[in-house]
Amino acid sequence: MKEGPDIALIGSLIGDPARANMLTALMGGRALTATELATHAGITLQTASSHLSKLEAGGLLSQRKQGRHRYYQLAEDEVGLMLENLMGFAASRGMNRHRPGPKDPALRKARVCYNHLAGDYGVRMYDSLLAEKQIEISGDDLALTSAGQSRVEALGIDYSALTKSRRPICRTCLDWSERRSHLAGSLGEALLTLFIDKGWAKREANSRAIRFTANGEKAFSELFPQ
Amino acid sequence: MKEGPDIALIGSLIGDPARANMLTALMGGRALTATELATHAGITLQTASSHLSKLEAGGLLSQRKQGRHRYYQLAEDEVGLMLENLMGFAASRGMNRHRPGPKDPALRKARVCYNHLAGDYGVRMYDSLLAEKQIEISGDDLALTSAGQSRVEALGIDYSALTKSRRPICRTCLDWSERRSHLAGSLGEALLTLFIDKGWAKREANSRAIRFTANGEKAFSELFPQ
DNA sequence: GGGATGCTTCGATTACGATCGAAGTATGAA
DNA sequence: TTCATACTTCGATCGTAATCGAAGCATCCC
Numbered sequence: 001m002k003e004g005p006d007i008a009l010i011g012s013l014i015g016d017p018a019r020a021n022m023l024t025a026l027m028g029g030r031a032l033t034a035t036e037l038a039t040h041a042g043i044t045l046q047t048a049s050s051h052l053s054k055l056e057a058g059g060l061l062s063q064r065k066q067g068r069h070r071y072y073q074l075a076e077d078e079v080g081l082m083l084e085n086l087m088g089f090a091a092s093r094g095m096n097r098h099r100p101g102p103k104d105p106a107l108r109k110a111r112v113c114y115n116h117l118a119g120d121y122g123v124r125m126y127d128s129l130l131a132e133k134q135i136e137i138s139g140d141d142l143a144l145t146s147a148g149q150s151r152v153e154a155l156g157i158d159y160s161a162l163t164k165s166r167r168p169i170c171r172t173c174l175d176w177s178e179r180r181s182h183l184a185g186s187l188g189e190a191l192l193t194l195f196i197d198k199g200w201a202k203r204e205a206n207s208r209a210i211r212f213t214a215n216g217e218k219a220f221s222e223l224f225p226q
Numbered sequence: 227m228k229e230g231p232d233i234a235l236i237g238s239l240i241g242d243p244a245r246a247n248m249l250t251a252l253m254g255g256r257a258l259t260a261t262e263l264a265t266h267a268g269i270t271l272q273t274a275s276s277h278l279s280k281l282e283a284g285g286l287l288s289q290r291k292q293g294r295h296r297y298y299q300l301a302e303d304e305v306g307l308m309l310e311n312l313m314g315f316a317a318s319r320g321m322n323r324h325r326p327g328p329k330d331p332a333l334r335k336a337r338v339c340y341n342h343l344a345g346d347y348g349v350r351m352y353d354s355l356l357a358e359k360q361i362e363i364s365g366d367d368l369a370l371t372s373a374g375q376s377r378v379e380a381l382g383i384d385y386s387a388l389t390k391s392r393r394p395i396c397r398t399c400l401d402w403s404e405r406r407s408h409l410a411g412s413l414g415e416a417l418l419t420l421f422i423d424k425g426w427a428k429r430e431a432n433s434r435a436i437r438f439t440a441n442g443e444k445a446f447s448e449l450f451p452q
Numbered sequence: 453g454g455g456a457t458g459c460t461t462c463g464a465t466t467a468c469g470a471t472c473g474a475a476g477t478a479t480g481a482a
Numbered sequence: 483t484t485c486a487t488a489c490t491t492c493g494a495t496c497g498t499a500a501t502c503g504a505a506g507c508a509t510c511c512c
Contacts, residue, residue: 004250004253004313004317004322004333004402004434005313005314005316005317005321005322005402006246006316006321006322007240007246007249007250007309007312007313007316008240008241008242008243008245008246008247009316009321010237010240010241010312010315010316010321011236011237011238011239011240011241011242011246011312012237012238012241012242013237013241014233014234014236014237014240014241015234015236015237015238015239015240015241016234016237016238016499016500017234018500018501019234020232020233020234020237021234023233024233033458033459034458034459034460035457035458035459043500043501043502044501044502044503045458045459045460046459046460046461046501046502046503046504047500047501047502048459049459049460049461050460050461050499050500050501051500053460058319059319067458067509067510068457068458068459068508068509068510069458069459069509070458070459078315078318079315082311082312082315083233085308085311086233086236086237086308086312087231087233088231089236089304089305089308090231090232090233090235090236091231092304093284093285095231095232095235095236096231096232123365126365127365130365137363139349139352139353139356139406139407140398140400140405140406140407172366174366176231179366180365180366181365181366242469242470244470244471259488259489260488260489260490261487261488261489269470269471269472270471270472270473271488271489271490272471272472272473272474272489272490272491273470273471273472274489275489275490275491276469276470276471276490276491277470279490291479293479293480293488294478294479294480294487294488294489295479295487295488295489296488296489
């Protein structure tokens, strides 16, 4: 009867509090087991199982069996981007589940957005890359320049591996805390992995917050001057 | 218990089919009365009234009384942008309420996205403005250049009026059909209004489709060469 | 094998919200 | 004033989906 895509379906998937909790937990970027997700959502395993199959059927989650565990994660980058966008909208309306607590500043400073860096640090990195013309905007797409490519390879990232996947290498994602863009895509993921592998940053347990070490802060500032 | 904004609330608002229909109808950009929205959603006036107050409480809709009518519209640009984003996601998953009908091509060619031009024509306009450096990207924000400003004034748009509102003048919005950016913000709205005022384009009744006249197509191609 | 863990399926309960009829309020027209 | 239109509020019904207990299947460990 009506034209256009069906937003009610996705809306109702996200609209259940238990499912929303699971999705928020998965925004941490790690793949989580059904039991872990049940705990996050505060429901029993049976209920969680039912929710998870619905989310999978809706294309929001993907699943892989490993031994007797089932690991769930967001199906694609796009899911993470969409959720972050929704969070941005909700935050701008002051719809918060918790009173702004001590953890909040840490989240605003640096956090993981599905699989890449977000928050103040994410925005700083994005702006710096753009200012130094290592990424550039063409239309809606974001592209790595040749200068950017050699820079990235100098950092020890395997550029050719990035090109092999079907995912876009660079992509913008809107920040709910900063309301600015930061870098998503396979390069965004590779950079965050790099920071952690080098010991510059650590992920806090049970949180999306990322804590930079003193050395890490220094290295980051040198790599991405403001 | 969990950190971050509450996406379940918005999700559940959008998740009800009746409400989703109303929101989709309002993506047409016109303010509609409660009765009209009830018809769009296929429900009685009482039920619609209940839904509308929920949407208003959730910050998705705003309302103004005019005589004995109540006109509802999307509360802000951001609501339209968020919905378009959701539609993009839903469309990419093939979640469509209707089988692709004859109306579809018209929608893909040119349609209204809340209050500005979307579809192929929207993207072409955006790309052209960007290529001729009349708008430029800085960080996440889109800005009108001085060249763009004089160009816009030459078209007969009151630029100073645009600056007076708190809304951003330029803004990008992601297209669900083209999966590319097009121009939103008060300038996007002003341009669409201009096309219609000049008789270059007409809005189809009960649809988001925009039909360009032969003259309109010509003028549009001259204004925004590819 | 036996037992433990991780998860799914089934079935029954429950609770919430969508729905509409009926009645009430406000605005406009005659 | 009287009637009609536009909408809201109240109250009752009804359906659906979330929830969990119990049982079943799969995997791993000993």
